[in-house]
Amino acid sequence: MLTGGLKRKSKAASEIPSSSLADMAFLLLIFFMVSTTFRQEEPREVEFPEAQATQKLDEPRKNILHLYVESDGSIYINDRQTPPAEVSNVIAPIYADSDRRLVVVLRADRDVPYRYVDAVQKELQEAGAYRVTFYTNLAQRVTRERR
Amino acid sequence: MALMRKKGGRASGEIPTSSMADIAFLLLVFFLVTTVFDEERGLPIVLPEQGEEQEVSQRNVLHLTVLEDGTVEVKRGESPTVQRVSARDVAGIWRLGFQQNPNLIAAVKTAPNAPYRNMVAVLDQLQTAGAERISLQILE
Numbered sequence: 001m002l003t004g005g006l007k008r009k010s011k012a013a014s015e016i017p018s019s020s021l022a023d024m025a026f027l028l029l030i031f032f033m034v035s036t037t038f039r040q041e042e043p044r045e046v047e048f049p050e051a052q053a054t055q056k057l058d059e060p061r062k063n064i065l066h067l068y069v070e071s072d073g074s075i076y077i078n079d080r081q082t083p084p085a086e087v088s089n090v091i092a093p094i095y096a097d098s099d100r101r102l103v104v105v106l107r108a109d110r111d112v113p114y115r116y117v118d119a120v121q122k123e124l125q126e127a128g129a130y131r132v133t134f135y136t137n138l139a140q141r142v143t144r145e146r147r
Numbered sequence: 148m149a150l151m152r153k154k155g156g157r158a159s160g161e162i163p164t165s166s167m168a169d170i171a172f173l174l175l176v177f178f179l180v181t182t183v184f185d186e187e188r189g190l191p192i193v194l195p196e197q198g199e200e201q202e203v204s205q206r207n208v209l210h211l212t213v214l215e216d217g218t219v220e221v222k223r224g225e226s227p228t229v230q231r232v233s234a235r236d237v238a239g240i241w242r243l244g245f246q247q248n249p250n251l252i253a254a255v256k257t258a259p260n261a262p263y264r265n266m267v268a269v270l271d272q273l274q275t276a277g278a279e280r281i282s283l284q285i286l287e
Contacts, residue, residue, distance in 0.1 A: 018168070021168040022164075022167045022168040022171060025168050025171030025172050025175060026171050028175055029171055029174055029175050029178075032175070032178050032179075032182075036178075036182070039185070049263060049264035049267040049268070050264075050267075051189075051190055051267055051268070051270070051271035051274075052271055052275050053190060053270075053271045053274035053275045054188050054189060054190065054271075055188060055189070055190070055191060056186060056187070056188050057186075057187035057188060057189065057191065059187065064187055069263075103187075103191075105187055105189060106189075108263050109263065110262065110263055110264040110267070111262045111263065111264065112262070112263045113259060113260045113261070113262065113263070114213075114257045114258065114259060114260070114261045114262070114263055114265070114266055114285065115259035115260065115285060116263075117263050117266070118257070118259070118283075118284075118285040121194060121283065124194060125194050125195070125196070125197045126197060129194075130193050130194045130195075130196065131191070131193055131194075132191070132192055132193070132194055133187070133188075133189040133190065133191045133192070134189050134190045134192065134267060134270065135187075135188065135189040136188070136189045136190055136267060136271070138188070139271075
């Protein structure tokens with residue numbers, strides 16, 4: 001190329017090359033996409049009771065079974081509505097599969113009449129699943145009223 | 148003159164991809180912000196085995212009857228006196244009773260039509276007070 005003897009002074013680039021930013025961003029994105037696990041079941045319309053003594057359950061996910069009891073008394077296990085008498089038939093094989101480590105998280109609505117929960121309890125006893133957690137939301141500590 | 152074109156303006160034919168990083172980061176921040184960890188929590192309890200009805204002396208039993216309106220009837224062992232309290236007082240009653248008798252068992256009987264949260268409130272009080280031997284039954 002004929003430049004007539006004049007060399008173009010190149011301006012010193014004072015920017016950090018950001019061309020690899022997109023690479024990094026996509027890598028992170030792919031990481032999250034791959035490591036995200038999705039819920040195995042549909043969320044249910046249940047309002048949980050509150051309790052101050054709510055504890056965190058440290059159990060691997062595979063040993064946990066959610067048992068929903070809605071306010072009208074209908075019972076849902078793994079997205080299937082189960083009549084109360086069938087609960088032990090559904091739970092027993094799951095309990096056996098889990099090497100007797102199954103924890104049933106009883107997610108019952110706060111206003112469901114207790115007799116439904118009691119029926120479920122009896123069925124769980126029949127199935128042999130003794131480890132039960134009543135799912136609750138953490139209640140804020142109620143300050144004592146000064147008398 | 149009007150037709151003089153700048154030599155440098157060669158149409159490159161490429162779509163500018165400089166905003167790809169922006170989009171990627173936006174998506175990333177979206178996922179970071181919306182991810183919720185579903186934690187398991189609640190009041191743990193171990194149900195007794197079926198048919199494992201242990202005979203316990205009435206002296207070691209604190210009867211708590213949970214009613215539909217949320218109040219609790221407290222009856223100590225064989226004593227005929229029944230005290231009607233609100234659920235909030237159960238922790239204190241348990242602590243007192245446990246102090247006097249470390250073998251105390253709480254027998255919680257809930258009315259069939261009482262809302263579930265009444266039983267949870269009493270169970271909550273008992274577990275807050277450190278009770279470990281709790282029996283949950285329905286009021287016949």
